[in-house]
Amino acid sequence: MKLKEDMSPLLLQVFRSVVWVYSVITFLPWYLLSGASERQACAKRVKARSVSGSPAGSYRAVNSQQKLVSLLHEGVDTLDKVFEYAVVHFPQRDCLGTRELLSEEDEIQPNGKVFKKVILGDYNWLSYEDTFHLSQRFGSGLAALGQKPLCNIAIFCETRAEWIIAAQACFMYNFPLVTLYSTLGGAAIAHGLNETEVTHIITSKDLLQSRLKAILMDVPRLKHIIVVDKKPKSLPDLPRGIMVHNVAAVQELGAKPENIMVSRRQPVPSDIAVIMYTSGSTGIPKGVMISHSNIIAGITGMAERIPNLKYKLAILRKKSHNLCRKLSLFWHTTTRWSRSPKDTARHSVTGIMNAAYNISKMISSKTPFCRSVFSVITLMYNCILFCRLVFKKVRSLLGGSMRVLLSGGAPLSAATQRFMNICFCCPVGQGYGLTETCGAGTISDLADYSTGRVGAPLVCSEIMLKDWVEGGYFSTDKPNPRGEILIGGPNVTMGYYKNEQKNREDFFVDVNGQRWFCTGDIGEFHSDGCLKIIDRKKDLVKLQAGEYVSLGKVEAVLKNCPLIDNICAYANSEESYVIGFVVPNQKQLTALAEQKGIRGSWEEICNHAEMEKEVLCIITDAAITGKLERFEIPKKIRLSAEPWTPETGLVTDAFKLKRKELKTHYQDDIERMYGGK
Known part of the structure; x- marks a missing residue:
């Protein structure tokens, strides 16, 4: 052991020396051959x-x-035209890939939580042409089931190829697509479905069984449920009049000669493509009305900023899908990165x-x-x-x-x-x-x-x-x-669906007719x-002595502390100091507890008063290093053994804090930290 300790500084010095010599030798060739000077000039230019x-x-x-x-391409001004253009130019290129689920197992985490570990096989790909035909048939099938152009249809489903096929069908047939996060609460889901007056909803078997069946009585207009997987053999007790179909059956209906492309009304750029219900950090979710022209403009701006894109139109189509999935679940933060060479x-x-x-x-x-x-x-x-x-x-x-x-x-x-x-x-x-x-x-x-x-x-x-x-x-x-x-x-x-007061607060049109949004x-x-x-x-709070505290600024500084996985700063205008709720890093806090001789379960460590004091000292040092003002530094904290996930209702699907819900959840702790209890 003594020998290892003596050798450690020597090894460090040797390592640093090797890296230094390597850097000196390779810098000039690297600088001349890698285009570093051009990139540096490009980085410094006025943008x-x-x-x-x-x-x-x-x-x-x-x-x-x-x-x-x-517009990225002249005349391609709606999402159905984007898809059709891509199909014409790249009919056999890979469009949608699905990986086969080989096996899954439950992995117990140190905090007792169960993480589902899945083993996936290779991708099975659908070409652009195949995807187009499936979408076309699905759209025709929906029309045969009574779905009308310009009438809203909802999708409440996890990320999968059928989501994209359904969305493309809706764009093709001008069915405004209402998207709902699968992690929204029952009341929020019912609110979105009722506000948009949907009669048809696309969902999965799991979500039908676990989430939708509990609120069906609260959504009286709903008549048709289309599940993306096989139709369940046993259905939950459904209100009278609601019919359940699966995607394959709807596509089979749409493939009949008398139904194919019947009742299709092609959208115009100003038509609504998506009504996206945000998992907002406050209040009931708001439905954002997004037109075809809005999405085309957004993806045009994104495509321009990323240079050297091959097959720009194909990527534009993919970006439109990505954007729509962002306007739902495609970039859901709990999705793990996959290993794809493409x-x-x-x-x-x-x-x-x-x-x-x-x-x-x-x-x-x-x-x-x-x-x-x-x-x-x-x-x-x-x-x-x-x-x-x-x-x-x-x-x-x-x-x-x-x-x-x-x-x-x-x-x-x-x-x-x-x-x-x-x-x-x-x-x-x-x-x-x-x-x-x-x-x-x-x-x-x-x-x-x-x-x-x-x-x-x-x-x-x-x-x-x-x-x-x-x-x-x-x-x-x-x-x-x-x-x-x-x-x-x-x-x-185009604003929030059926919410004129919020539209007046957040949107305006200038003298040139250009729309603006006030972000906050x-x-x-x-x-x-x-x-x-x-x-x-919205995070600004005025303390008792008149100082303004930006809670977001406090959180941004303290999140850099390795001991903190998540933090919510809180301040009451009737009080003189800031407090905080902290989700600590389990390994870091456990190691700190061992140093202090504190033992017990994870919950017991988090609830230990001595640990709160120790973490507060570390947070205070981090706040000073981050140049927070004295009145911005939390004076008391509460350690939370439970991580904040969308399922807990304390954060959004993008893991943004829901301050109202967090305040309610920690109300007893707020009173304790402010001396009420």
Whole structure:
């Protein structure tokens, strides 16, 4: 043991020396041959400018200063035309891939939770032509069952190929598609179905049995249920008049000569394609009305920002599907990355990337040697030695051909972004958008390796910063203009379904007829036209002494602490300090408890008063390091043994905090921490 301790510093020094010599020898050839100088110049260029020339004006991408772009291909202005164009040009190319489920097993986690581990086989692919015919038949079958053009139809289903086939059928036949997250509560599901007056719903056997049957009596207009798998042999007790079909039977009905393409009314760009019910962080979910032209504009902006795309129209079609699935479940944060050699670009949410980074920190902290290796690695972006050897297995997790990773859903910490850049040996950028803007707003340039920013406006979007006096943010601030982010352009959606009051609050049309959405997020523009998200308007609380605290800002700083998996800051305007609810990292907290001689179950450790004090000290240090003001630092905390998932109802499907629900859940703790109990 003594010999190992003596050798450790020597090994560290040898390792550092080897890396240093390698870096010196390879830097010049790498710089000259890899195009690093060109990428650096590209990264530093101005990417967006104020239209008026004033820093306080609205910003557009440099290549859309005169006019925002809304079409990628002339005449392809609705989603059914996009699909038809792709089928004509790429009939036999792979369109939808499904992996066979070989086996599944329950894996017990240290906290007692059961994680279902699945073993999947190879992909079975449907071509564009095959997918088109299946969608066409399904649409004809729905029409034969009484579904009318411009009348809403709902889909309440997990991610699968049938989801896309059904969605494409609805676009083709002009059935506005109402999307509902499968994790929404019963009342929220019934609200969406009743508000949109649907008579037909597409779902799965599991969701019919577990979720829908409990609310069918509360949805009196519903007449037809179409399940995407085989029709269940035994059905739950259904209200009289409701008929259950499966997709294959509906497609068989649609394939009959008397039904094929009958009653088809082709959509126009202004027709509603999707009514997406958000899993909002407050209140009852709102249905966002998204037209065909909105989605086309959004994916046009995204496609322009990612260069060298082959078969752009095919990718445009795929992006329309991806966007619609984002407007439902396609990028669900609980989906695990799959190993596909065909993937070259991938979208992920911040929570998954932060989790990967936290795991790496735990591994690296085991020994001084590991810590040293970790620190050296974080300086070695695009090093051939590390990309080819050290990170080969990591890259293979995503197929080995990854060109770009994009993160969205919440700001990605600088440390996480840098680490993911290095591990996957490709650019890791950030994007910013909302359901109300079709997910489109900004995407960082692939040559820009700066961290903490979300990039410049897309060619379909214009962004303006509005003064927020209460928060102290002004478009005239120096050195960078700051304010509430307003997004304008053809990708801004048509508003909330049957909610005129909220429409007046959040949307407006300017004198030029352009629609705008008020995001509630606070941003600042840098000199090169890139945007940084710095605050959230709705998270502002005024303390008893008059100080304004941004809860989102506090949470963003403290999430960088390796001891914290998740945190919700809370403040009462009648009190003088901030408190917090913390989901601790189990391995980190357990190790800390062992150091302090505290033993027990996970729940007992989290409920131990001494552990609360220890974690609070660590959080306070992290807050000071993160330059939080004294009044912004939580004075008391509550450790939660239970992780926050969409199933608990405490976070959305994008893992954003539901503050109202969290407040209710921890009401007793709030009273305790504020002295009421």
